[in-house]
Amino acid sequence: MPPLLEVRNLRTEFRTGAGVVRAVNDVSYSVDPGETVAVVGESGSGKSVGALSILRLIPNPPGKVVGGEVIFAGRDLMKFSDAEMRHVRGGEIGMVFQEPMTSLNPVLSIGRQITEMIEQHRGGDRAAADKRALELLGLVGIADPQRRLKQYPHQLSGGMRQRVMIAIALACEPKLIIADEPTTALDVTIQAQILELMQRLTQQLGVALIVITHNLGIVARYAHRVNVMYAGRIVESGPAAAIYHTPHHPYTMALLKSVPRLDRPRQARLDPIEGQPPDLTRLDRGCPFRPRCRFAVEACAVSMPPLAPAGASGQLAACFRSSELSLEAGYAA
Amino acid sequence: MSLAAEARPVARADTKPLLEVRGLKMHFPITEGIIARRKIGDVKAVDGVNLTIGRGETLGLVGESGCGKTTMGRCILRLETPTEGAILYDGIDIATLDRRSLVALRRRIQVIFQDPYSSLNPRQKVGAILAEPMKVHGIEPDAKRREAKVRELLRTCGLNPNFADRYPHEMSGGQRQRVGIARALAVDPEFIVCDEAVSALDVSIQAQIINLLEDLREKFNLTYLFIAHDLSVVRHLCQRVAVMYLGHVVELASCDEVFDNPLHPYTRALLAAVPVPDPTVEADRSFQPLPGEVPSPINPPAGCVFHPRCPLAVESCRQVIPELRELRPGHWVACSQVT
Numbered sequence: 169m170p171p172l173l174e175v176r177n178l179r180t181e182f183r184t185g186a187g188v189v190r191a192v193n194d195v196s197y198s199v200d201p202g203e204t205v206a207v208v209g210e211s212g213s214g215k216s217v218g219a220l221s222i223l224r225l226i227p228n229p230p231g232k233v234v235g236g237e238v239i240f241a242g243r244d245l246m247k248f249s250d251a252e253m254r255h256v257r258g259g260e261i262g263m264v265f266q267e268p269m270t271s272l273n274p275v276l277s278i279g280r281q282i283t284e285m286i287e288q289h290r291g292g293d294r295a296a297a298d299k300r301a302l303e304l305l306g307l308v309g310i311a312d313p314q315r316r317l318k319q320y321p322h323q324l325s326g327g328m329r330q331r332v333m334i335a336i337a338l339a340c341e342p343k344l345i346i347a348d349e350p351t352t353a354l355d356v357t358i359q360a361q362i363l364e365l366m367q368r369l370t371q372q373l374g375v376a377l378i379v380i381t382h383n384l385g386i387v388a389r390y391a392h393r394v395n396v397m398y399a400g401r402i403v404e405s406g407p408a409a410a411i412y413h414t415p416h417h418p419y420t421m422a423l424l425k426s427v428p429r430l431d432r433p434r435q436a437r438l439d440p441i442e443g444q445p446p447d448l449t450r451l452d453r454g455c456p457f458r459p460r461c462r463f464a465v466e467a468c469a470v471s472m473p474p475l476a477p478a479g480a481s482g483q484l485a486a487c488f489r490s491s492e493l494s495l496e497a498g499y500a501a
Numbered sequence: 502m503s504l505a506a507e508a509r510p511v512a513r514a515d516t517k518p519l520l521e522v523r524g525l526k527m528h529f530p531i532t533e534g535i536i537a538r539r540k541i542g543d544v545k546a547v548d549g550v551n552l553t554i555g556r557g558e559t560l561g562l563v564g565e566s567g568c569g570k571t572t573m574g575r576c577i578l579r580l581e582t583p584t585e586g587a588i589l590y591d592g593i594d595i596a597t598l599d600r601r602s603l604v605a606l607r608r609r610i611q612v613i614f615q616d617p618y619s620s621l622n623p624r625q626k627v628g629a630i631l632a633e634p635m636k637v638h639g640i641e642p643d644a645k646r647r648e649a650k651v652r653e654l655l656r657t658c659g660l661n662p663n664f665a666d667r668y669p670h671e672m673s674g675g676q677r678q679r680v681g682i683a684r685a686l687a688v689d690p691e692f693i694v695c696d697e698a699v700s701a702l703d704v705s706i707q708a709q710i711i712n713l714l715e716d717l718r719e720k721f722n723l724t725y726l727f728i729a730h731d732l733s734v735v736r737h738l739c740q741r742v743a744v745m746y747l748g749h750v751v752e753l754a755s756c757d758e759v760f761d762n763p764l765h766p767y768t769r770a771l772l773a774a775v776p777v778p779d780p781t782v783e784a785d786r787s788f789q790p791l792p793g794e795v796p797s798p799i800n801p802p803a804g805c806v807f808h809p810r811c812p813l814a815v816e817s818c819r820q821v822i823p824e825l826r827e828l829r830p831g832h833w834v835a836c837s838q839v840t
Binding site: 210328363364384388390424431435437441444445 | 703
């Protein structure tokens with residue numbers, strides 16, 4: 169089965185006063201139909217810009233996708249006209265963003281925002297759209313949907329607004345949903361409700377999901393596969409269990425070690441990643457993680473290691489020393 | 502300094518808590534009308550909280566948005582004047598203190614805020630930001646020695662002393678938070694309220710700052726009130742934890758007790774909602790997310806405030822407000838249904 173989405177050598181840059189920021193730097197990955205892929209990384213790692221680039225939502229200027237292909241259901245989205253792209257966004261690809269208050273229109277009722285989406289993409293009459301909107305609100309678990317349809321975003325709580333965003337994303341039966349930090353603004357009990365809902369619906373409806381997050385717990389619970397990003401590049405990629413149990417990139421290892429965990433005995437001391445993430449305007453030819461890496465050797469300064477197969481669990485890692493590192497990690501859980 | 506010696510009695514060998522909060526209520530009035538403002542209700546942000554913090558202890562205060570944890574911190578700093586109740590700090594009631602004594606007391610109590618971007622003055626250099634509290638409190642009146650102390654503070658907080666000449670915008674989030682910590686330390690406090698002090702930071706930087714807070718606690722014998730919503734960070738850093746829900750403390754116990762043996766149904770639900778970073782553990786773990794949402798603190802539910810979402814609720818929970826009871830030694834729970 170061919171992948172639903174294939175991103176090949178994607179590059180996105182921003183021209184700023186301080187220089188060119190290489191926000192996404194030669195990123196390639198694929199998403200199969202119905203699969204949940206998580207993109208993890210810290211601020212500035214390029215995870216959001218990467219997703220916005222797929223949807224061609226990068227503001228130009230200052231940003232620009234300067235290279236690469238995004239093959240979605242067999243067609244290159246980078247070659248689409250603006251009109252064709254509008255049809256893809258919200259139609260074949262649904263979107264859920266972090267802050268539901270800013271991504272919903274404050275002066276339109278909830279119902280109108282859902283029916284607008286349906287009419288734009290599906291045409292048809294208002295009555296059919298209204299019926300579908302009611303059905304969608306029920307699907308995302310909003311009680312008393314008839315009354316809620318007439319309400320405005322400010323009358324809903326944060327969790328409820330995010331449910332509405334999910335209803336809008338699902339309105340036109342997309343094949344893929346891109347969710348950018350969908351629960352970061354929510355409290356932990358509401359976050360659990362929303363994530364369980366998204367998992368249930370994507371499974372039930374066979375929708376693929378790209379979820380962008382910095383939360384390693386969410387990735388472990390909900391993702392089939394994981395892309396770990398650092399300084400605009402994917403440094404490790406593979407099945408979730410493999411990434412967590414036998415990480416092959418020093419950054420992934422360090423990231424997993426740096427978080428305090430509820431499921432392990434209390435540690436005497438945390439093991440942070442020393443130093444700061446690099447300045448993206450001043451990247452050299454070498455590996456961007458090199459200055460913070462405990463395993464760096466001279467070769468790391470000369471060129472960027474390619475994303476290559478590492479270990480026996482089917483993952484890829486961009487590190488010259490990945491084969492030596494696997495055992496040192498001591499992650500046999 | 503003689504002043505410092507006066508302001509800081511030598512640590513006594515008794516078990517008297519450094520801070521004791523008694524029956525604290527903080528209600529914010531809601532008003533209506535432009536000319537004649539009428540009070541139409543109250544936001545009951547904190548509604549009858551009792552707790553103590555021992556000298557050298559770190560107490561975690563956890564809960565979701567709107568539970569009153571930040572308001573608690575602000576009352577202790579007297580950034581808000583409580584509606585009711587007492588806050589005894591080393592025997593002095595902060596809640597009713599006059600302005601002059603309050604300024605003197607703030608030398609002993611400091612705060613680290615969540616957002617290092619909005620809590621540092623963008624027009625001041627880091628050196629000036631750190632020197633200001635010393636000027637206000639008359640510490641190191643000599644400019645040269647003050648400058649030396651600024652450099653010392655920066656070094657203590659893991660920054661290059663040259664950062665004194667930089668502006669906040671020239672620094673990363675983690676570096677700014679180090680400046681925020683250095684500023685709190687500038688007056689040699691004994692008690693620091695950390696209000697979501699690591700929440701805005703990326704995980705790799707968060708671990709650096711957590712370690713720094715631990716080092717400083719040891720080095721300067723500090724007492725922390727650590728307000729946070731991230732349970733794994735609280736477990737790592739604190740000795741005791743108070744769990745808040747809608748203005749009430751629902752569970753209070755040692756860290757190990759709260760995390761290994763949670764008794765209140767809200768604490769249990771909160772812990773279950775946190776996915777752990779291990780796909781194998783998560784694949785086998787099923788849980789029922791807590792239904793519903795936190796009710797409005799303007800019209801909190803009668804009886805136990807948690808009863809509309811509680812899996813254990815019975816009829817009496819709708820009428821009777823449960824008291825905090827000591828169910829195990831040192832383990833306090835406000836629930837009539839658990840034993």
